[in-house]
Amino acid sequence: MAWLETISRAEATGELAEVYAAMAARPIPEVYVPPHGDAPGIIRAHSLDPELMRHTFGSSGTLHRSTLEWSERELLSSVTSRTNECFY
């Protein structure tokens, strides 16, 4: 249970439901699909503000167009997370 209130995909209505649906339609590696069937926690953490969710993941999503290999982007994100002592 997160410390901050969140809204699950099943409970979402209106604009939030639309943003969730748009994000779910984006292709992502299988390893990033959580087994619980809801949106990943890092996305749900933004669920109190669908516009913030859209801006955040709209920006980060453009990085997939980088010329770096997928494995290199994973290396950079993993080192960043470990340096910040974070599981994410």
Added chain:
Amino acid sequence: MSEAVLDGREDQLSGRSATLARYASTLTARPWALTRELVGELAAHGLDQAAIEGATGVVAVFNYLTRVADASGIEFDYVSPLPEFKPALERRAVERPDRAFWPVIGPEFRTFPAFPALTEAWQRWHKYVFDTDAPLTRRERSVLALAAARECCDRWRADALVASEPADDKERLLARFAVKLSREPWRMRPADLERLRTHGYSEPALLHAIAVVALQNAESRVAMGRGLGEAGAAQGIPA
């Protein structure tokens, strides 16, 4: 490779991977100490300007996402074949250098010239997080951003926000929240949000407080990555 990263054994990586790993760890833990030489090593391994900007973008975005994860208390929800990561939650952050040594990096180094789409999307993100009036006021956002910029030793941004010095107990509480989330995000606890709740901040306001601090940390790292890495820009502080 992933296990080496999880265990902090990046020194076992080689060549381009090792240099990318060093770039990410430096820009995350000591962004002010980034050097043109390190960025030059990336170029020597075949990364062009677009690739280096892409690397800076990934590190910056993950400095945002990890802070959102740590402050909101979300749980790990992926199935990973890797060993469980055990964070060193008692670790202390490195000391910040004296303000006189903070690099001054202007707005021209806070964009991604090789990625117009990213620059445009990021500018919309910036405007929404820093320049809206609800559920936090602009003043509250500036107080949070100033404290976060100082923790990143981002002098240009801190100077731009100097009028947002905390003026009362509620603003000092926001500043303390920003300092902790910037400096040692791994030490965030439920009580950090609870303290803000008891001072009247709503759940959406808490989300925005987290987002302001996290995005300032990301943007300061974009500035350091680009400004300290490119010829003609400021010099970093040797480690």
